[in-house]
Every structure is written in C-alpha cells, then in structure tokens.
Amino acid sequence: xxxxxxxxxxxxxxxxxxxxxxxxxxxxxxxxxxxxxxxxxxxxxxxxxxxxxxxxxxxxxxxxxxxxxxxxxxxxxxxxxxxxxxxxx
Numbered sequence: 001x002x003x004x005x006x007x008x009x010x011x012x013x014x015x016x017x018x019x020x021x022x023x024x025x026x027x028x029x030x031x032x033x034x035x036x037x038x039x040x041x042x043x044x045x046x047x048x049x050x051x052x053x054x055x056x057x058x059x060x061x062x063x064x065x066x067x068x069x070x071x072x073x074x075x076x077x078x079x080x081x082x083x084x085x086x087x088x089x
Contacts, residue, residue, distance in 0.1 A: 003050040009039030009057075026072055027065070034061030 002008055016032035034057040041056070048056075 001050060003053060004042065006039045006042035009035050009042060009053075013039060026068060030061045030065030030068055031057075033064035033068075034058065 013032045013036035016028045016035060020026075020028040020032060037060040038053050038057045042053075
C-alpha cells in the first residue's frame with residue numbers, strides 16, 4: 001500500500017514543512033516532524049500496518065508540537081504591549 005512506503009511520508013513531511021514557511025502558525029511543523037519520524041522509521045525497516053503508522057505519526061506530532069510550543073511559543077508572563085493606538089490622531 002502507498003501509505004506504507006517511506007518516501008510518501010517524507011514527501012508529506014517536506015510539503016508540511018513548506019506549508020509552515022508559507023503560513024507560519026507553528027502547527028504544521030509538528031505534523032512535519034511526525035511524518036518525518038514515520039518516514040524515517042519505515043526507511044529503517046519498521047513494518048506495521050498503516051493505522052499504526054497514523055497513530056505513531058499522531059503521537060510524535062503531538063509531542064513535537066508540545067516541545068516546539070515550549071521553545072518557540074509565548075513565555076509565561078510575556079504580554080504584547082501596544083504603544084500606539086490606530087484610533088488616536
């Protein structure tokens with residue numbers, strides 16, 4: 001099946017990485033990491049059915065999203081301060 005080949009997952013990871021560059025919302029990068037992890041595992045010889053591949057991708061994506069959120073997200077106590085109001089003047 002096509003979903004059980006390593007290059008499909010790595011192509012999906014590349015597409016999600018490019019989508020993250022186009023729309024930088026720090027969501028697609030987590031999914032790209034998950035897809036790349038599954039692609040790498042398949043390349044190294046992992047042999048499981050495609051539902052398990054989706055589960056592995058989901059778990060790794062969730063963990064990657066949490067790590068990326070800690071590294072790139074808003075820090076505790078950090079707030080956006082506006083110095084100018086568009087309604088003034």
